[in-house]
Amino acid sequence: MNLLAIIGEALRALRLNRLRTGLTMLGMIIGVAAVVLMLSIGQGAQTTVNQAIASMGSNLFIVLPGATSSGAMRQSSGSAQTLTLGDAQAVASLPSIKAVAPIITGTAQLNFGANNWSTVVTGVTPDYFKVRNWSTEDGEVFSDTDFRSAARVVVLGQVIAKNLFGDEDPTGKTIRIKKSPFLVTGVLAAKGQSLDGRDQDDSVFIPLTTGQRQIFGSQFPGTIRFMMVQGKSAEIMEEAESEINQLLRQRHRLAEGMDSDFTVRNMAALAAVATGAAKVMSLMLGAIASVSLLVGGIGIMNIMLVSVTERTREIGIRMAIGANRRAILTQFLLEALVICILGGLAGVALGIGGAWAVSQAADMVVVITLGMVGLAFLFASAVGIFFGFYPARKAAALRPVEALRYE
Amino acid sequence: MASVQPDSTAESLIRVENLCKTYSLDNGINGTVNSQVLYDVSLNINRGEFVAIMGHSGSGKSTLMNLLGCLDTPSSGHYWLAGRDVAALPENELARVRNHTIGFVFQGFNLLKRMTALDNVATPLLYAGVGRAESRRRALELLRQTGLGNFAAYQPNQLSGGQQQRVAISRALVNNPQLILADEPTGNLDTQTSGEIMAVFERLNREQGITIVLVTHENDVAAYAHRLVRLKDGRVVHDGGVTA
Numbered sequence: 001m002n003l004l005a006i007i008g009e010a011l012r013a014l015r016l017n018r019l020r021t022g023l024t025m026l027g028m029i030i031g032v033a034a035v036v037l038m039l040s041i042g043q044g045a046q047t048t049v050n051q052a053i054a055s056m057g058s059n060l061f062i063v064l065p066g067a068t069s070s071g072a073m074r075q076s077s078g079s080a081q082t083l084t085l086g087d088a089q090a091v092a093s094l095p096s097i098k099a100v101a102p103i104i105t106g107t108a109q110l111n112f113g114a115n116n117w118s119t120v121v122t123g124v125t126p127d128y129f130k131v132r133n134w135s136t137e138d139g140e141v142f143s144d145t146d147f148r149s150a151a152r153v154v155v156l157g158q159v160i161a162k163n164l165f166g167d168e169d170p171t172g173k174t175i176r177i178k179k180s181p182f183l184v185t186g187v188l189a190a191k192g193q194s195l196d197g198r199d200q201d202d203s204v205f206i207p208l209t210t211g212q213r214q215i216f217g218s219q220f221p222g223t224i225r226f227m228m229v230q231g232k233s234a235e236i237m238e239e240a241e242s243e244i245n246q247l248l249r250q251r252h253r254l255a256e257g258m259d260s261d262f263t264v265r266n267m268a269a270l271a272a273v274a275t276g277a278a279k280v281m282s283l284m285l286g287a288i289a290s291v292s293l294l295v296g297g298i299g300i301m302n303i304m305l306v307s308v309t310e311r312t313r314e315i316g317i318r319m320a321i322g323a324n325r326r327a328i329l330t331q332f333l334l335e336a337l338v339i340c341i342l343g344g345l346a347g348v349a350l351g352i353g354g355a356w357a358v359s360q361a362a363d364m365v366v367v368i369t370l371g372m373v374g375l376a377f378l379f380a381s382a383v384g385i386f387f388g389f390y391p392a393r394k395a396a397a398l399r400p401v402e403a404l405r406y407e
Numbered sequence: 408m409a410s411v412q413p414d415s416t417a418e419s420l421i422r423v424e425n426l427c428k429t430y431s432l433d434n435g436i437n438g439t440v441n442s443q444v445l446y447d448v449s450l451n452i453n454r455g456e457f458v459a460i461m462g463h464s465g466s467g468k469s470t471l472m473n474l475l476g477c478l479d480t481p482s483s484g485h486y487w488l489a490g491r492d493v494a495a496l497p498e499n500e501l502a503r504v505r506n507h508t509i510g511f512v513f514q515g516f517n518l519l520k521r522m523t524a525l526d527n528v529a530t531p532l533l534y535a536g537v538g539r540a541e542s543r544r545r546a547l548e549l550l551r552q553t554g555l556g557n558f559a560a561y562q563p564n565q566l567s568g569g570q571q572q573r574v575a576i577s578r579a580l581v582n583n584p585q586l587i588l589a590d591e592p593t594g595n596l597d598t599q600t601s602g603e604i605m606a607v608f609e610r611l612n613r614e615q616g617i618t619i620v621l622v623t624h625e626n627d628v629a630a631y632a633h634r635l636v637r638l639k640d641g642r643v644v645h646d647g648g649v650t651a
Contacts, residue, residue: 322506322534
């Protein structure tokens with residue numbers, strides 16, 4: 001008995017029932033396609049989240065003013081203006097802290113020639129770019145000297161550079177922010193969306209001092225909107241958090257038992273939550289898709305059982321002319337397996353096509369990995385063997401004399 | 408156990424001793440009912456013999472045929488086929504015996520549907536592990552010998568009853584069996600075609616010395632045989648001349 005010949009017999013049997021084979025295969029195709037599609041969407045979501053987290057910078061705290069209670073009123077964090085540049089400098093001197101980036105923000109109208117664009121203007125220190133791990137694509141970020149002298153210099157995000165300059169090189173040119181001229185020192189590399197969905201490239205950066213004194217005027221009289229604080233390493237984040245809390249409470253002269261007038265947010269924890277959520281979504285999508293694969297598998301078992309009953313006499317004849325149980329088992333198992341493998345191949349193709357269509361239609365990131373395709377394929381084959389085995393064993397267990405007598 | 412050793416002269420092909428077959432049926436009303444179909448059947452058939460087994464329906468002739476063909480196993484008794492005790496072989500070994508030693512011809516032809524005559528004839532060789540090219544060559548050769556050389560690519564439903572039975576005979580012969588078991592081979596054929604088919608069996612027996620055991624209830628079919636075994640109610644009631 002040779003396997004190749006039995007594969008031939010299995011293929012012949014499947015060809016004889018093209019419609020039935022096709023419909024059974026369709027169950028498998030849809031199942032596998034759903035798994036590939038859902039895994040790729042889930043993986044895409046995870047990738048998006050991971051990119052957003054990586055773009056934020058590592059080991060970050062965000063320190064916001066507010067979260068105060070004044071009397072019975074509780075204000076949201078960021079609503080008060082209690083953090084100062086001095087606070088930022090003090091935090092920077094803590095041993096567990098690598099760098100601090102105090103930040104003020106506002107919106108303003110930008111002009112270059114005939115083009116104008118309204119966007120977020122962010123006042124920062126040069127350290128900001130290190131904390132965010134954000135380098136320039138062209139030119140340089142402004143210097144400490146610029147910061148100290150409150151120079152009118154600006155670093156552009158990608159979106160701004162495109163909108164104001166088109167194909168021109170912005171570095172060295174002068175744009176106007178709220179009608180004041182600013183020298184463009186450089187253009188930042190693209191950063192993409194932040195976790196909250198803002199386009200981080202739709203922004204410009206000026207020295208914090210310049211912002212305080214010339215652009216936002218009275219809005220930030222010596223105070224800052226918030227600060228980003230980078231810990232020295234992931235291991236000492238908790239320690240750093242309590243040090244920041246302690247230091248700021250001391251500086252703000254808060255007595256024991258009084259609420260803090262600032263909030264320290266550990267972005268790593270936030271990132272972990274976001275990653276976890278994306279993972280859960282990925283798993284859930286995969287689980288839902290697996291159900292359709294399971295249904296496809298049951299379809300295969302159903303058809304194979306019908307097929308065994310229908311072909312009882314054929315099985316009897318084959319046994320009478322010398323097929324042993326293993327040959328019969330192998331043939332029926334192979335029939336199920338062929339349906340699964342061909343269905344799996346078509347399903348993978350359909351799944352990849354579907355993922356591409358989704359990425360085009362919904363502007364979503366989808367990620368297809370070889371491992372994912374392999375997994376779906378393996379899963380499909382396993383389903384075939386699992387659901388094909390019972391009918392195949394049933395066929396093989398028939399007694400020749402009874403199978404021959406079957407009408 | 409096997410206290411009686413087989414008479415292993417080269418002549419004996421089939422030797423059964425005290426063969427019994429009891430079917431257990433659960434009829435769902437009064438539990439399991441045992442019904443004995445064969446009682447102590449003993450029989451010796453030598454190589455080259457042409458034997459007809461006759462009997463009324465219910466006489467046990469089909470059951471005996473199934474036992475002789477290793478399609479079923481006896482409840483008790485011994486069966487030596489070509490000197491080998493096959494009564495208690497496992498199913499996989501029985502499949503091998505059916506494949507190598509026995510060729511079957513059935514009343515209803517039992518060809519595989521939607522498969523060409525050539526593939527039908529070649530199928531036993533698939534299970535014997537013979538290569539595809541060699542299988543097809545041998546199958547075609549046999550179809551030629553039975554006069555169906557031009558019908559190799561036809562499917563069973565495109566052939567007449569007589570032609571289908573010739574395909575079945577070719578299939579029975581393809582693995583060079585020592586024994587052909589024919590169960591009412593002419594039951595579905597008209598008289599003239601029956602005669603043609605019986606002539607084929609007779610020629611195989613005469614020219615190639617193949618042992619043929621034939622089950623029939625028609626006297627003129629049994630007349631082609633050289634020996635008649637008559638069964639009645641599961642017992643052998645006659646073993647000898649055809650004219651009895």
